[in-house]
Amino acid sequence: MLPYILLGLINNQTKMSGYQISQEFNHEIGEFWHASHSQIYPELQRMISDGWIEPDAEVSDSKSIFYLITFDGKNILQEWLSEPLSEKDDLFSLKLYFIKNQDSPLLRELVEQQLQINSSHYEHLRSRRELVFPDEASIQNSYGHSLILNRAIERERNHINWLKSTLDNLE
Amino acid sequence: MLPYILLGLINNQTKMSGYQISQEFNHEIGEFWHASHSQIYPELQRMISDGWIEPDAEVSDSKSIFYLITFDGKNILQEWLSEPLSEKDDLFSLKLYFIKNQDSPLLRELVEQQLQINSSHYEHLRSRRELVFPDEASIQNSYGHSLILNRAIERERNHINWLKSTLDNLE
DNA sequence: AATGGCATGTAAGCTGTTACATGATTTT
DNA sequence: AAAATCATGTAACAGCTTACATGCCATT
Numbered sequence: 001m002l003p004y005i006l007l008g009l010i011n012n013q014t015k016m017s018g019y020q021i022s023q024e025f026n027h028e029i030g031e032f033w034h035a036s037h038s039q040i041y042p043e044l045q046r047m048i049s050d051g052w053i054e055p056d057a058e059v060s061d062s063k064s065i066f067y068l069i070t071f072d073g074k075n076i077l078q079e080w081l082s083e084p085l086s087e088k089d090d091l092f093s094l095k096l097y098f099i100k101n102q103d104s105p106l107l108r109e110l111v112e113q114q115l116q117i118n119s120s121h122y123e124h125l126r127s128r129r130e131l132v133f134p135d136e137a138s139i140q141n142s143y144g145h146s147l148i149l150n151r152a153i154e155r156e157r158n159h160i161n162w163l164k165s166t167l168d169n170l171e
Numbered sequence: 172m173l174p175y176i177l178l179g180l181i182n183n184q185t186k187m188s189g190y191q192i193s194q195e196f197n198h199e200i201g202e203f204w205h206a207s208h209s210q211i212y213p214e215l216q217r218m219i220s221d222g223w224i225e226p227d228a229e230v231s232d233s234k235s236i237f238y239l240i241t242f243d244g245k246n247i248l249q250e251w252l253s254e255p256l257s258e259k260d261d262l263f264s265l266k267l268y269f270i271k272n273q274d275s276p277l278l279r280e281l282v283e284q285q286l287q288i289n290s291s292h293y294e295h296l297r298s299r300r301e302l303v304f305p306d307e308a309s310i311q312n313s314y315g316h317s318l319i320l321n322r323a324i325e326r327e328r329n330h331i332n333w334l335k336s337t338l339d340n341l342e
Numbered sequence: 343a344a345t346g347g348c349a350t351g352t353a354a355g356c357t358g359t360t361a362c363a364t365g366a367t368t369t370t
Numbered sequence: 371a372a373a374a375t376c377a378t379g380t381a382a383c384a385g386c387t388t389a390c391a392t393g394c395c396a397t398t
Contacts (some may be wrong), residue, residue, distance in 0.1 A: 018379095041377095
């Protein structure tokens, strides 16, 4: 996963140093993913030898080493972004982060896919609740469990509503 | 983390086998945590040597090995449940799962702690949005990023509302 | 008789964290 | 002058997954 994320970050900003990337994880993208510098630096070396990125040849005033995404790297990134979302992983937010343009067809695709996933998850949770907590006694018996099942259902409901209204705004 | 979860599961059900525990992760608790059998079996052995659990001495008809929580184990579990929630980790749902009784003082404590965490997170996200997306141009510039920031804020808002209404119901 | 689920265990490998290390620059 | 931040790297370790391995029992 990590190489795709580094690819996405470098692509978003045109050029980035390892240090800048590690700083990014303290801010916005840190909501969805984290990587420490000891993971980032070796991964960048691997990506160079795979030909996904290249060090910026421009003479730089600073001590940082900047990396650029290659043609191959751009293709790899687009391929990864186009891969269908899966139930596990939950890469929805992460992938959205790498889509800059409102008109990208990927945007609508991703939202629709996520809507499918959340809808089926929502139905699954509701049927579990019916099964596991059919009466008041079963709730009193495992009160914490019933609370978090309710919470999970409410979370899915809210996410579905947000996705639907976002789709509407995308027209 | 894993040993506490196994402790909580065994405590919830009085006695459990390794296989039963691994099955649990396919159902309800699988929403919040997962562990494979190759992790569970060695961990159970460690917990025996630590004196947290013990194999059920009763002659069992089945081939399964059942484990019981010890006195020490119960104390360890209660200690862990009582530890304040932290920003990272997100153990709220997991810990709730191990609280069976509606009248447990821990229940209210956990909900109030989580409310604090979500409230401060909510404020942080809102100030980030003001900072990063001050005008329409900045939104158009990183549309996917703005979407997921909006989503994160909405998610926190919804969680906060749920926690508040749950607190009211606990009264 | 063969397939699949029950039940337990070990081994290899990947991912990620914490700690160790170094040196330059900037701030106090 | 000292402390903090910038900047890059390596090493040791913890946690978890996948694959390997075995044997019993129930169903088809």
